[in-house]
Amino acid sequence: MIRADQKAQNDFGAGECLDTELITRNNDLQALLSEQERRIYDLLQQYHKNESELRSVYNTPIGKIVRYYKTIKQKKKTQKNAEKNDYNIWLNKYDLLTEKRRKNIIAEIATKRESPLISVFMRLNKRSLSSLEQSVQSVKAQLYPHWELCIIAEASQHTEAETAIRKFVENDARITRHVKKETNTISEASNAALELAGGEFFALLESGDTIHPLALYHVAQEVMRYPEAGLLYSDEDSLDNNNKRVNPFFKPDFNYDLFLCQNMVGNLAVFKTSLARQTGGFKRELDGAQDYDLALRFYEKLKPEQIRHIPRVLYHKRISRSGTIAATETQISGNQEAALLAVNHHLKRTGIEATVEKAPEYPECNRIRYTIPNTPPSVDIIIPTKDMANLLKICVLSILAKTTYNNYSITIIDNGSKEQNTLDLLKQWKNDSRIRIIRDDETPFNYSKLNNRAVHSSSADFICLMNNDIEIITPEWLNEMMGHAIQPGVGAVGARLWYPNATLQHAGVITGMYTGTGHAHKKYPKGNPGYFGRACLQQEYSAVTGACLLINRINYLHVAGLNEQELTVAFNDIELCLKLKKKGLRNIWTPYAEMFHHESLTRGRNDTPEKKELAGKELAYMQNTWGIDKNHDPAYNPNLSITSDDFSLSWPPRILDR
Template structure:
């Protein structure tokens, strides 16, 4: 005889963004009660049920502006329904019931109010970690976790959705960012942790986030996030992600400390193994007097004295400027003037200064900018320590109305990024003998990009390039400067930039065409040529959690068929655990290049991936090329790999909006990287065979890139190409040692430990580690 079960509803009260309903349940041993919630149309809404005692429970649901129907069911161990009851809750009714209970000081109502906080963590715990602004909408990032007693619960699909106050589902896209299930403690208890992202529709102010298991015991949890909380999380995330260019620099040392530092530099000059001389070349043209005086004062205040200041005056008609230049020359023997008959353009004016210079090094300073008093001391120390240095540059900021703002902390020497933008810029300093060895000085066709052209010319020949990671140059912002309005203020500079980069490509034998403003306004875009004898193998890796690999193969093949160039290409599927090198050598030895799509990839690469991924390899510009990987929610999974003193590789820009430019456009432009991600990478077949070691596991691609770096070859983060990825569930043993990750990382450190000392050369050490620029 079937035992009876009954359900009845009691008090209704409201708490913080939630409605609480007491539930009495009478049921036989082994029976389980569950709750669900829906609107008038039967669409699911957030709801949870928590036990208070043997026959008591409380259901709670979000405060919404729609009628909700709460249903509680009791089922036996076989899943057969024993009892079911429903209660209709209107917004007005819930509010009146709650107010009445408060007036009565109802103890039973008070006992269930905010019971979710009183009882401690639910069986499924949900929390919001960040709110990321992505264009016109927000992306919520959160975490959920629950204990698993069996495999079915551990691998159960998880649903995460968002609802607004009307009860409408405002989830644009939901996806996991990471998903792990590990054994914790004794007894085989597992704990699943998933980090997720929810892209919302536009204009959501209050949101209820609802997470539940789709299979198994269907446990669930939800949180209601008020507008002020969304704002706080949004602001906190904005600060963590903000470009350093958007904030003012931190305060430096006080005046006394700074002067003591400068005095110590003056006393240290006798310790320099070499004392190079510097010629600072400043072309003048209609220079405002106050700007001129500030610039000159900053040069003559240098703690390193072995300098000459060359004022190249291209404004002979400006009597006031000429008189002031003469006064400055007479005031200090280190200052000389070069008088021109007329303005010949910035390049030829600069050339006149180069010809007049006598220093070992040539420094280029704009007539309205200033430098720190120890700029030359820092440069001289670098040359003294490394006499083979032929080119130097430093970090810089902007000078606006007497305030220093927007510091630009640069990477070390990056010839790939330099083809997209002149990130070196200031203060460029080159060895004079290298410039004298050029086949003539540049012409006026480079006006507006003369520094970029000089950097490329000398960089090609330099034995060593030194980046001094200190803000030593202050670039003045005003209405007529490039710093004030960007390169568009000087439109002629765009063609000069294109010509400078194209000339560099031609000199280096790189088969590519330089365009300006193609895929990124105001920046150079390299369009690579593919060799006629290219033979490409595309490897689609799969594991037990991969989406349909055969479908992905078909999509890639169709893309190749539609490609503008005729390519001998083959697309194959390999198990992710297979030895990539052995499998390629065994059946595809004729391939000249290999492109690998990892098991997380769900769709073919986006963008002009064939020339962008293979072209840099074929031209010799890079030894390995990697694409960005992006989650369906629009957040980045990886945009390169950072290698620094933290003893483990770190992803760059994790959970950063793929649509944003990043730090000084670093998320949009191609650049060098210590290593690239494994979701989509390309390499020559010969390099795969000699540098890829599958025994490094998840770090095999990092090992490939670091091995290539030992031969002086670059890895390229190709940000014009993206792949869509999903986060598969990772199951592991009780520790990283059991999963093999720790052993692989130790082997990586054993081989390339010297790379994990100090800061990554392609990412500035001057940005705080809490900034998403640094990765995780």
Template sequence: MASLGRKLKTAFGILRDSGPTGLKRRLAAMKIPRRQKVLYSKWLEKHGSISADQLAWMNSTIESFAERPMISVILPVYNVDEKWLRLCIDSVINQIYPHWELCIADDASPSPHVGRVLQEYSANDSRIKLELRSENGHISAASNSALALATGELVALLDHDDELTADALFWVANEFNAYPRTAIIYSDEDLIDERGRRFAPKFKPDFSRDLLYSLNLLTHLSAYRTDLVRSIGGFRIGIEGSQDYDLELRAIEKIDDDQIRHIARVLYHWRVIRGSVAYSMDEKPYAHERARDAIRDHFERTGIRGKVVESFLSLHRVTYRNPDRVPPATVIVSTDVIEGNVCKRIGVAENYETVIVPVAVSDRAKLLNEAAARSKADVLVFLDGNLRFVDKEVIDELIAFAMQPDIGAVAGRIIRSDHCVEQAGIVIQPDLSPAFAHAGFPREAPGNMFRNRQISNYSAISVACMVVRRELFDELGGFNRSVTLTDLFDFDLCLRLWERNKRIVVLPHVELIRSGNVPQRIFRPEDLEAFRSRWHQYEDRDPFCNPNLKRDGSFGIDV
């Protein structure tokens, strides 16, 4: 009854604030996770267990490893129910990969069963190391006590009521062997309830720095080189509740992005019990603010002029401060309508220089390049003339992102007239044709990994809204004018930016509303063939769309 009361209160609040249409859109947004729940059940039927053939292959592969790293599983414990503690420890003991040690630190649990259970396991298995702390020091101190026991080349993090899949450490060791420079490994994960039912998978993208600044992307399972963790001082005292997130941020400061590897497999079950963040993001509100403190500290250490505020569902939104001089920008508007006030029509301040480029031409790339060449501004804003910024101030936020040295191009989120998403980034499909990310999603829907609402990276964005530094645009020679890339020039530019390690970023809270119908982009077979020839490495995988998901922009679970 209490749950029903909360739902009714929420519904009445939406009805009051947004009216019947807003309530209808919110209900539509709720249907998407329900569909995913059904699809995940089907996915588990295919992929949720390890067959005898797979087990034999894993054992054979272990024998062929050039390196068999010792993996130290770090397990801080405090006052956990005996049932969950035993399931947790058993999930380590049952690992297919044999080269592990379990490093447990009990943080002076008052419940007597905790010490008894831990001593029982430690006495029965020499691979289980135990530190019984005499004083309670909270999660960071307990994690450091467990870390002090570690002798392995890698450390993997485990919470005291969660479980590893039986193949978890095998895949960690396999990744370490395949990519010896690896410093951090993370996997996909799901939730598990008190009855052992699995649900709500997190099928993550490959490393996405801007998504990491929005939420804890790595979470579970994460593994690190032990010497890296020790070199940064282990877990920081005073950031409890977000100590793992803080560890990630400090660790990535010491390594290159290509040393962070993502295993696109569910290797970790996060227990849903009352009082945990897995149960509700509202359970530990202090953890979210400490996470933002961790981001602020990261920016200060790395010299980034940014700030972070609370965002959707208590997650985080980063903004960057423009230099002392606000960089001038030219807005290059693709439109066949030349009458009227262009700035007013597209929703930007009057002080922006605007250049009109006709739409109905065969060589758009040439005209856009010529318009860019005439600009003396630091920043180029390419914009579809049928779009209007919801807030004329937000263009400054796009420009501030574009001015960051490691960012290549930036876009907002385009909303259709029916309040659903037109595009919020581009997913590269297996045939290399582009698909609009979250197209058709209700505006309010969280989307894959909250990316319909949170700042994130994509392989590409479209010229309908693209903000790029002119210097960078010129270095790349502008849009590719090859006759075989007639209508793929914007996506080609984005992939060339990634080649230079320049990130493509979408800011979903920066919204543009489309007037009229969504234009259809038709790609000629010869264009796609040329695009495939140039960017064939994207045929097998778009790094920002998990391979367990459909690459059609829907992010639906692929069963």
């Protein structure tokens, strides 16, 4: 028996209480409560029409029970989320190196005729001697034996550290020491080690940090599997003061737009030695972000497929005693300034007209502002609608009142509106030169066909697909989206959409989730940066929602637009993005074009047998044609869940030979 809080007591009467176990174990009662919950949700969706009915339902005894039932469900969900994200349990289950696997790997390595030599550069800092020893021991513990370790040390290193280093060098011929002169920067010392390195590839290791026993084995495997690889990186986590592994960072495959915002390559980073020498090695003026800068210059020389992501935690970064990875605030800001400079140099080298600044919601990362031409491309904002004058009015007036972009028009496709207030509103806009109205009474609702017809009749350079339930928030939304859309290699650009209650509705679409697709960070509250900042940083996703989607009209026509046959209602925007991706184009999501999305109120929910049947057919088409229920999404990570959109752990991970 669990007594309700004071509010619940006031609802049910003083001294009364609910039997939680009775509610959660009784299937019939749960079904009744769920049905009432759905009813309340439906009323919420039509709140503007049914405020009095909604109020009456909330005040009935069953309404009060439903509210308490939702509290119980939320508590259970919170507890379940904590359990499913217990990294320690996950490691013990999926990251144990058994003796059998150890022997198998050693035997496998012995059969390889050619194995790449990997140099490890370990930069010594002022951490404790015990941390130094742990770093060296983690290299010596590698199952892959073909490595060399170069310790880059200060000339005036502490006596104990000097003694330990000398001992390491004397006891293992694979370990060497390079003395960093006091006048040398870390980049200059690293370049000296680079010149002496004998490895085909080199990895970077900070003293105090450690690498997984299989780190170099997995690197070598990837190199042998992809001989053209030039840059490799892995997932990483942190070591707390008790040597406990915490804070796993499971990264996407290489994501250029995210890479400009944060050094997602991070650790473990492995570079091709010859290319590092050709590109000039580490740059002294970028100390603090020298590794980031080198990775940016590698990107400029490599094809995307030559940058390899190993989706395994191979690097463990030591957290300082203060509880942070960086030692001081000065170091953090210093590294950030160097990172901004590194990205700025990259933009200039590649001829991209843009500026870089601190990301407003995640200041340790970057925001890219692309320059719009003096004569901006024309944009046709296409909005299909039927009745729901109040929604359409909010949408159109918010565009007209807030949009600062000065070369756009609006096309409204009226798909058989009958309500007089809608007809009056459309008549009112008929003489507005900024608005074109297309009447289509003959076509049954087919979202794809309605949009395709409008695009074919448009002469604009770019098309912006928009739902009639969108409400603009940021005045520069179209400038921001256009900045991305005009970049070479970009397909579709999507916006950040919020529910009216200020929780996240769209921050990029992940394929393979829920046997179909899912929205990253869905229902995250405003102000939450998401998983390592991914809810507030510009980045590539496999798809973005068509509720607000900007695309070059030529690209739209080149991939035959939206699918009018198999995808009349849902997934047509997803397939459009996948077709663009198949052509080698990137689909970008930006958090700096923000809108409210009063989701699908015109058409409503899939609450009839006909709608449910159609939804099932469209999902089956996407699964059979595009394999969205099976294929790995490169914007995601196989160690993260596909049954939840909150970037929680996957049980088990979707990678083999663990």
